[in-house]
Amino acid sequence: MSTSIAVHYLWWIVALVLIAIEVMMPGFFMLWIGIGAAITGVLVLVMPGLSLLSQAIAFVVLAFGSCAAYWYGVRPTLQRDQPGNERLNRRGEQLIGKRYELIEAIVNGQGKARVGDGQWLVSGPDLPAGSTVEVVAVEGTLLKVRPV
Template sequence: MFASVAAHYLWWIVALVLIAIEVIMPGYFMLWIGIGAAATGLLVLVMPGLPLLAQAVIFVVLAFVSCAVYWYAVRPALQKDEQNDGRLNRRAEQLIGGRYVLIEAIVNGRGKARVGDGQWLVSGPDLPAGSTVEVVAVDGTTLKVRAA
């Protein structure tokens, strides 16, 4: 009787150990096996007379299912979030295609535009202050613009 009552606790302890291993050595894999162990513990709680062999088989199946869920559903969603266009740390390049207002007229090819709460040097055709410009390229910290 004691072994069957406490069996679900054993599965939950295994789940916690596996998740702790995941915390120490991250990689998502042990987390999902730990989820399989926790689900097995829940199943054993609902069906306390389940033989040990059946528990082990259920654990293996649930571990494979949870890993498959990670591999085919969660992982692709995470990879979409991680993908970027390579401009993460290149702030000026992120501004290409954006439209901004000139706060200083472009005279002799040089001026300033308001970008967010800051100012950026711009180069392009002579335009009066207040004109809207579109960023077409970047040269160092200078935005190359055209009239929008």
């Protein structure tokens, strides 16, 4: 086995080390740099006479290329938000646009509405109990409403 043929194993070992670092400290970049090292190992296997400088240049280009492929190709696909997720874990904001019945009249701008099996404080124009209101905004635990 000549030395130039065994060099591809070194690139694969570097790739495995980089991917192992990624497993221990996730962040995606070591994975993609490791992929660049693995592809460099394949390149050296296919072209065994490649000089060390050419291998280093190929590694840098492939590492940058694979990181760019992640950043511009894979990452945006992974970060697609499902409709409605922008309000996930912000229950008050999920209520905007919904209609509820007042269980306490709004007097001097304050009242209560039934939301599901609970009650929320509401703020809006004076209305009698039993009126239907629509939530237009949320301030903390206070729902801003308008008559329907």
